[in-house]
Amino acid sequence: MKRKLAENYKRIEHRVAAACERAGRDPAGVTIIAVTKSVSVDVIRALLEIGVTTLGESRVQELTRRAAMIDEWISRRGIDAAAPRVPRPVWHMVGHLQRNKIKTLLPWVDVIHSLDSLRLAEAIDAHEAKRDCVTPMFLQVNAANEPQKYGVAVAAVTHLAEQITTLNHIELLGLMAVAPLDAPPDRIRYVFDRVRELFEEIVVERICGKQFRHLSLGMSQDFEYAIEAGATHIRVGTALFEGIDVAPPVACAE
Numbered sequence: 054m055k056r057k058l059a060e061n062y063k064r065i066e067h068r069v070a071a072a073c074e075r076a077g078r079d080p081a082g083v084t085i086i087a088v089t090k091s092v093s094v095d096v097i098r099a100l101l102e103i104g105v106t107t108l109g110e111s112r113v114q115e116l117t118r119r120a121a122m123i124d125e126w127i128s129r130r131g132i133d134a135a136a137p138r139v140p141r142p143v144w145h146m147v148g149h150l151q152r153n154k155i156k157t158l159l160p161w162v163d164v165i166h167s168l169d170s171l172r173l174a175e176a177i178d179a180h181e182a183k184r185d186c187v188t189p190m191f192l193q194v195n196a197a198n199e200p201q202k203y204g205v206a207v208a209a210v211t212h213l214a215e216q217i218t219t220l221n222h223i224e225l226l227g228l229m230a231v232a233p234l235d236a237p238p239d240r241i242r243y244v245f246d247r248v249r250e251l252f253e254e255i256v257v258e259r260i261c262g263k264q265f266r267h268l269s270l271g272m273s274q275d276f277e278y279a280i281e282a283g284a285t286h287i288r289v290g291t292a293l294f295e296g297i298d299v300a301p302p303v304a305c306a307e
């Protein structure tokens with residue numbers, strides 16, 4: 054499994070490099086987030102063993118459970134002198150976040166991609182004030198104004214960014230968006246470009262601080278377009294786990 058994972062990851066890195074070349078960008082400016090929601094914890098361990106440590110989950114319960122399991126696994130390896138060291142992962146929460154889950158999530162998460170309302174921001178800010186922490190996050194934009202989609206309406210983004218900037222325990226890294234499902238390439242490019250324009254507007258107007266310089270756009274199907282539109286973070290699941298037995302039987306786990 055490790056070899057296949059490493060091959061898949063290399064292939065994604067090549068695709069990233071090719072897209073960067075077309076866009077005249079440095080591949081070092083693109084972070085690949087391995088979205089592990091569809092695979093077992095064994096696959097996550099294998100990812101860490103091959104050096105892939107930037108991980109994403111879309112549900113609070115899964116992220117916290119998995120982060121705790123991996124934490125424990127790394128600590129156990131730490132006392133086994135024979136076991137090769139593995140680095141701790143960086144956890145990105147990429148899915149919708151409800152206010153009643155914040156308290157559970159915050160101790161485990163490193164970056165949140167799905168901030169989408171002032172109420173959510175205020176609730177996070179209050180919890181972070183108690184913990185004396187600052188969690189970096191992306192503001193999620195409903196870039197195609199789809200009725201079923203999460204995210205802030207395009208017309209409301211700038212004002213919300215302004216309001217969130219007044220909160221002391223939230224650091225806005227930039228904007229995040231999910232392209233419309235199964236849309237033709239022109240439509241996806243249009244949507245990503247729209248997010249990029251919004252992002253630039255906020256930068257130019259100096260609405261947020263210096264750390265506001267990131268764009269989380271693009272998944273397995275569309276990350277090349279995202280990179281061409283300026284994505285600094287791409288969230289990749291399916292393409293990374295092609296050909297991997299995602300949930301091996303328990304007997305094969307070790």
Ligand SMILES: *Cc1c(COP(=O)(O)O)cnc(C)c1O
Nearest residue numbers: 088111147272273288289290291
């Ligand atoms: C699942 C998920 C991804 C990864 O999608 P793939 O198409 O499997 O690459 C990216 N972003 C979000 C928000 C997701 O929920």
